[in-house]
Amino acid sequence: MVILAALAIAASSLFLWWLNRRLVLSPVAALALATRRVAEGDLTTTVPVRSGHELGDLAHAFNDMTRRIAETQRQLTQADKLASVGRLAAGVAHEINNPLTGVLTYASFLRGRTKDNPELAADLDVIVRETKRCREIVRGLLDFARQMPPNLQPADLNEVARRAVAIVMNQLALSRVSLDLRLAPDLPAVQADANQLQQVIVNLLVNAADALGEAGGSIRLETLRASLPPRSHAAIKSAACPKGCDLVDPSVRIGGLAAIHVTRTCRGRAAPLHLDPIYGRFQHKTPVACEEGTLAAFACPSCRVSLVDEARDCAACGAPVVVILAPGGEEILWCSRVGCHWSRWEAREAAGPRQVVEITVEDSGRGIPAGDLPKLFEPFFSTKGSRGTGLGLAVTWGIVERHGGSIDVASEAGKGSRFTVHLPLDAGEPQAAPRQESAHAAVVGRPGRG
């Protein structure tokens, strides 16, 4: 009897020890280890969330904290970088622009007096051209350092495109590039800052020419009027859970835009899921794949409130829907079944297609590696090595954003890249006047030697 009791006590002690070890000691040890790692500066550390009770909550809160610290640190570093560049650019511009003025005045003056000596004239053209390139780099730095709000006036984008082409023409003609200029004849005026948009087109053309390199190739510059349906085009720029937590996560970008961060639980396994901020595009990112057809649970990563509304069904497959909130009480719905590509942004759909002017710059160059695409519009990211400042596309992006427009890139390594800029014709207010228009204008010019 005594032996049995002793055995029972021993067995339950063993069980309690095991339970304590599994539920308390090892999660606490994992947390302690992770805390030390974070203290040492490793902000990528995460703690596995094994249970739904208090220690699981603690682990979850810990992960959330490190993620937020990492994001804040990234933003501070970025802001610091920008401020430094601003100071540097303003200080250096004056110093560099004076010697550049000397070189440029004398070289172009000499060039004007060597019209009867073509060989000398060609060499001087190189000096003039390269000095002007330095001028553009310095101006790029200054433009970036002081990004101005656009001065919106009705602007003829065809005219802007022609001026941009005139600016880059020398460079294009010299490097064996054929330019296919297709300007829509009936392009409506856009509320825009013509100078800033000229810079956008110049930047895209210069990038396209750089992508072609020595071998040359073709660049297509096209303007047209288009009508964009909300699906695959409307960007979700702010999103919240029912309790008001911000779901936009600028540390993860999909196609240049900040993604929407939710927690997806699939067959008992919770993992972060970054939803594509473009409505209806479904280029989501997650470290944990989930089998198609599975009904997943969705929660706010901060307060963990469920995002699933069991009372509403997906119109395509009948599964419960996931709800996130956009400003103005708008709801954006997704299907909770993995692989079902149903979504609905009622307010945006009701507003109808958006009338835009589309500017496309497409090249037949080397293309952009898929891994570089998400970073393309970030300041100081360059695929041109020491030849680029990493500011061109960042400035371009900023200008388009401040015009209420969007810029997309599609690229295939070895085949070329296509940048598409959309500028709203309705100055922010979506219009319900669907008129699909895709007729292209005739080729207006084909300069260069191809």
Place this chain on the structure above:
Amino acid sequence: MPRSWDVLVVDDDPVVREGIARVLSADGLRVATAPDGRSALLHPAAADCRLVLCDVMLPDLSGLEVLRELRARRPDLPVLLMTGYALSDLAGRAAAAGAADVLAKPFDAIELLTATRRALEASRPGEKERPR
């Protein structure tokens, strides 16, 4: 009394100053130069020339101060400002102070000549250009 100078160039950078003088002289204009704001205002050409080209950043006075002082003495004198900084924030103030135009550095000989001729023609529409 015939004029002694057509243009007064004010810039503290000697290469820029001489380079501009060289280009404008070759175009048939008589050019005086000054390395800073005070010597520009004291220069006899300040009372006599048809146009002043002045850098915005001078060691003693700002280009805008030189502009205002010159315009106070000779309200019809066109003044072209030159700057190595971005134009956007300066252009408005320069126009308000009566600048004929703002020329962004670095510029080439053609841009310089174009701006100079435009300023000269705008100020004296009736006057014929001096024979070369």
